[in-house]
Structures are given as C-alpha cells and as structure tokens.
Amino acid sequence: MRRVEVIEDFERQFNNLRSKSIRYFEVAFQDLSGVIRGRILKPGKADDILKGFRVDAFSTGFTSVENSDVHLLPDPHTLRLYRTRMGIVGFLIGDFYIDGKPFELYPRNALKEVVGGLRKELLLGAELEFYLARNYKPLDMGGYMDLSPYTVNHEVLLEIIENAREAGVEVKAGHHEVGPGQYEIVPPPLNPLELADTVVFLKKLVWETAARSGLQATFMPKPFEGLPGNGMHLHISYVSGGRNLLVEEGELTSMGSSLIGGLLTYARPFTLLTNPTVNSYKRLTPGFEAPVYLSWGRGNRSTMIRVPVGLEGLSGTVEFRLPDSSGNIYLKVLSTVFSVSKGLEDNIKPPPECHCNVFESKGLERVPQSLGEALEIAGKGVNGIEPLKPFIEKISEAKRKEWIAYLQSLNGHDHGSVTQWEIKEYFYR
Incomplete structure (x- = not known):
C-alpha cells in the first residue's frame, strides 16, 4: 500500500x-x-x-x-x-x-529493513511472563498452571486477555506461572516486526489493566529474591509454501540444526541485547529453570534451546529460552533473526544434544554472569556481526554507565541478591 x-x-x-x-x-x-x-x-x-x-x-x-x-x-x-x-x-x-x-540507529527501522529482505516466512512467537503485585508483593500464592480460585487471581488475567482481544491481539493462551503472582500470556506467531510491535503494546496494556485494578504489573527479569524470574522465550518457525523447514515427520531437519547452531554461536556476544540489564543476570542462575549454559535438547527445559515435543514427535518450532522482556524488543528480535539467518546461511552445526539436566552438567560454556561480563564479551565481538556492531557499540555506552551506577550503589558489596537500586530502576520497565 x-x-x-x-x-x-x-x-x-x-x-x-x-x-x-x-x-x-x-x-x-x-x-x-x-x-x-x-x-x-x-x-x-x-x-x-x-x-x-x-x-x-x-x-x-x-x-x-x-x-x-x-x-x-x-x-x-x-x-x-x-x-x-x-x-x-x-x-x-x-x-x-x-x-x-x-534514522539508521533506530532499531525498529533496522528490523523493518531486515524483515523486508526475508525470503521465506520466518515467524516468531513469544511467551510474555510477568508478576502481578500489590505494594511490591506477589498478588497470590498460586503455582504453575494452578486453576484453584483460592490461590490465583484469574480475574485480572482474563481481563488482560479480553482487553487484548478487543484491541485486535488474539492472545492464544494464558496461565499462572511457577512463581506466586506470576502469569504468562502468549500472543500468536507473527513476522518479527509485528511480534516486536505486539510485545510493546501488550506490555503497555498489561500495565494499564493492572493499574485499573489497583495493582502493579512488572516484567522485570528478577523482581523478587528467591522466586522464579520473568523470561520472554521466543518460538521460531520457518516455512516455505506451507512446508515446515525445521521439522519433517517429527524429526529435526538439517536446516533446523543449522538454525540452532546459529542461535548458540551468537548467544554470548548478543546477550547484551537479549538480556540487557543488571537484573537480567539475577534471573540467569541455576535452580529456577532459566538457561545458564549454551546447550540444546528435545523437550529439555534445562537447555537454552529447546525443541518442543508434540503428540507425534517434534512440534515444529525451536524455542530460544535465553531472552527476557527487559530492554529494547527490536534489538532483541533483530539479534535473534540475525543469528538464525547466519546459522542457515553458513550451515552452522550445533554441538551434541544434551539429554541430561544441564544444571548438573560440567564443561559446557556458560552465558555471561553479569552485565559487566556481557559488556566485556560484546566488546570483543566475533566475526560476521558487522551489521549489528553500531547498535552494540551504542548500547554499550549506556550500559557501562548503568553498570558503574549499580556498582557504586553497592559500596563494593555485591552478594548477588536483588537490590533496591534494581527495583527502583527496572520494576516498571
């Protein structure tokens, strides 16, 4: 048009x-x-x-x-x-x-250009996790997929889903997540630009719906000490002429393997984009189902890359479990699409599949353990990421200041716990 x-x-x-x-x-x-x-x-x-x-x-x-x-x-x-x-x-x-x-350094402009050049239909889905709270305390005592009216508050969740539907976003599903007061909504798979736009809109809608009920909603990666963090798992599908190119007859194709290889190869240098805050790294700790090691597996929720299993073999998508919903969603999606494209173009093969609990494994390469380490890794860079270098360099300027401000707030004592500095900085972002 x-x-x-x-x-x-x-x-x-x-x-x-x-x-x-x-x-x-x-x-x-x-x-x-x-x-x-x-x-x-x-x-x-x-x-x-x-x-x-x-x-x-x-x-x-x-x-x-x-x-x-x-x-x-x-x-x-x-x-x-x-x-x-x-x-x-x-x-x-x-x-x-x-x-x-x-403006070239505006991530949405860059993502529009990338999406316009995609030859096959690349679709992204997202699992948006958030906490509902009152006075900075989780709203309820529910657990994973809990349906009990005595322990969960589905009224607000259903209002969010209905408000999204009225706005033209058909949220496919919603449920209570593992943490008390933690919920998840799942918009439909969309092209990468539409998915990023939808995430921005849904964050605003969730905030507004919660506020109308006198509640707080937060997408902060780790808002509460000792409780599960909020992730934003991305589900990737790749089709051509209605044919799934990642999975055939319930098994992973060569293209599916290369796509996984690309995600794993670029995960560490792009962690600054997918997990861009001090608080992001409080989520990436063993014991809370968030990925810690570069790994992949079929149906294995301890791995960074999971190939979900359906009724008849693999379901047809690849789940990237590293990202959270903090930071600029267009940079997050841009880096994911870039990693996928490089994996397919260069036929990057992944390491052997992990069949065990990765949290108990040894010898696997780990994601950065702090924003400071993520900055260091991004600064070293890797070959082939030149198109995203201007964004990495620009965001690094801001994140170095953020990291220094955080360290100064600690007075030299970082015990890895969620601090009031983080609550003030990230709770409403």
Missing part, C-alpha cells in the same frame, strides 16, 4: 473514531534501553497525529547532545484501541527520521 493510500485509510479510521467519542491517542516508541516513551495527543484531525513530533534523541540514548533532534512519525499500521484509565485510547508506534530519512 502506497503512503498516500495509508494516509487516506487512517483518515477514514480517525473520522470514525471521532464519531465514537475517542479523543486521545498515544504515539509511542522504545528508547535505546527499552523504556516505552511517547506523547499523549488530543488531535482535532488525522494530520495532527500523522505529522508526528520532534523527539530529543540524546535523552533517549540514540545520539550525542549536539545532534539530538529527530522526528517521530507514527506508523498507521500499528494503531490499536485499548481500555485505559482515560477510557478507550488509540495507541500507535512511531519511527525516527532525520532529514526525511529513516
């Missing part, structure tokens, strides 16, 4: 929404560190939204202070209507432009 047709279509939608008394619109973006930012508009006409507005790219982590003006143009395709404390509001995601051209 040409730009003029997109504008005309949005104008028709806008006039229809005005007739239904929908007055407010949010135009949002993720800054380099993943904070959802934006502006609330009360437009009189469609162009008041479509013309966008100026953003300080220095304060949002993208540019130097002496060259900080960028223009945010909303993408009309991202329009969602959802219930908030202000009533029903329109939500759009925008892109950064400089001098009329897409």
